[in-house]
Amino acid sequence: MTDIHFDKEKGSQLKLFTPGPVHVPERVLKEMAKPNDTHRSKPYSEMHQLVAEGLQKLLYTKNECLIFTSSATGIMEACVRNLVKEDEKGLFFSIGAFGDRWYEIGVTNGKNSVKEGVEWGNPITPEFAQEALNKDKYAVVFIQANETSTGVYNPIDEVAPIIKDSGALLCIDATSSMAGVKIEVDKLGIDVCLASVQKCFALPPGLAVCSISDAAVEKAEQVKNRGLYFDFIGLKKRHVAKYQTPTTPPIPQIRGLTAQLEYILNVEGLEKRFERHEQLGKHTRKWTEDLNLEMFPEKGYESNTVSTIKNSLDLDIPKMVSLLLEKGYRIVNGYGQLVNKTFRIGHMGEIQIKDLEKMLKVLADIISDLK
Numbered sequence: 001m002t003d004i005h006f007d008k009e010k011g012s013q014l015k016l017f018t019p020g021p022v023h024v025p026e027r028v029l030k031e032m033a034k035p036n037d038t039h040r041s042k043p044y045s046e047m048h049q050l051v052a053e054g055l056q057k058l059l060y061t062k063n064e065c066l067i068f069t070s071s072a073t074g075i076m077e078a079c080v081r082n083l084v085k086e087d088e089k090g091l092f093f094s095i096g097a098f099g100d101r102w103y104e105i106g107v108t109n110g111k112n113s114v115k116e117g118v119e120w121g122n123p124i125t126p127e128f129a130q131e132a133l134n135k136d137k138y139a140v141v142f143i144q145a146n147e148t149s150t151g152v153y154n155p156i157d158e159v160a161p162i163i164k165d166s167g168a169l170l171c172i173d174a175t176s177s178m179a180g181v182k183i184e185v186d187k188l189g190i191d192v193c194l195a196s197v198q199k200c201f202a203l204p205p206g207l208a209v210c211s212i213s214d215a216a217v218e219k220a221e222q223v224k225n226r227g228l229y230f231d232f233i234g235l236k237k238r239h240v241a242k243y244q245t246p247t248t249p250p251i252p253q254i255r256g257l258t259a260q261l262e263y264i265l266n267v268e269g270l271e272k273r274f275e276r277h278e279q280l281g282k283h284t285r286k287w288t289e290d291l292n293l294e295m296f297p298e299k300g301y302e303s304n305t306v307s308t309i310k311n312s313l314d315l316d317i318p319k320m321v322s323l324l325l326e327k328g329y330r331i332v333n334g335y336g337q338l339v340n341k342t343f344r345i346g347h348m349g350e351i352q353i354k355d356l357e358k359m360l361k362v363l364a365d366i367i368s369d370l371k
């Protein structure tokens, strides 16, 4: 294993079918290895601008798109600190581990936080959302698009208008779906739509991005104790004035993201990319059914970027994962309370159907031996 990972010439030779970090194509790695000017230079600003404009296209928005030197959790915390005032309440919809994490961020930042959750495997339906919103007045609502622990995709297109009707600001964690699933930010009125780049963008970890509405910026101006590193106002000011970040960003990552956005928008094309992810999801679900396994999510809400599969055959999952590793592929066990009860196959980023087919065939043989 160590030999595979620390190959001095080539780096890790494992093929990742994980829910992030994911496989990074050679062309992106090469792009990231190129030299750069400093983050206060004109060439950097040009690169930053390309990222911002590319993200606007990807997210169907005119809102500014900001760059954060952190993983997605950093922007989740920024949303809480920047948007909820002392005398206000935030509502956290949770359908799994990452929804629970956002609520915990609310609580640990001393914000008045309310969690409304459903049994894992289920989505937040429009009815559930409406009922929760009727209970109280919420200033900000936080919700996942794709919940990576359960493999459920919330019906965001139906739930977002209900949240907006309540008058709350809407923050969406699109960490494991942005750049793989269509999210129309302006049409849905999303105030902050965030993600890190080690998932559907197929970049190494270390960078996160979000769109931010004028309403969210205006709100942040009224909120005290926003902190410094993740202050929306400071980030937006520097972004608008100079296409820069207030502190030193991971410039190679931003170079890689520039190249990836160019590829996504102008080589593969958005519609084709979303369609490919849909096919990857469908293909994995068909394979699951053929093996007499069951999907963990409620039917109709399965994610197209990560499949969470029930361990209905009572397989030794750690053994299955390690046997697959010996063949050069990595998938992962269930997350949190779903360890050994489920396992997860990531199919996002630059994974092609033929790559998935090859891996699933090997995995099917392993499962048949383990049964």
Ligand SMILES: Cc1ncc(COP(=O)(O)O)c(C=O)c1O
Pocket (backbone or CB within 6 Å): 019, 020, 071, 072, 073, 074, 098, 144, 146, 147, 148, 149, 173, 174, 175, 176, 196
């Ligand atoms: C839905 C979701 N939200 C948030 C996170 C946290 O992301 P990061 O590790 O980039 O902070 C993840 C990571 O897997 C995720 O899948």
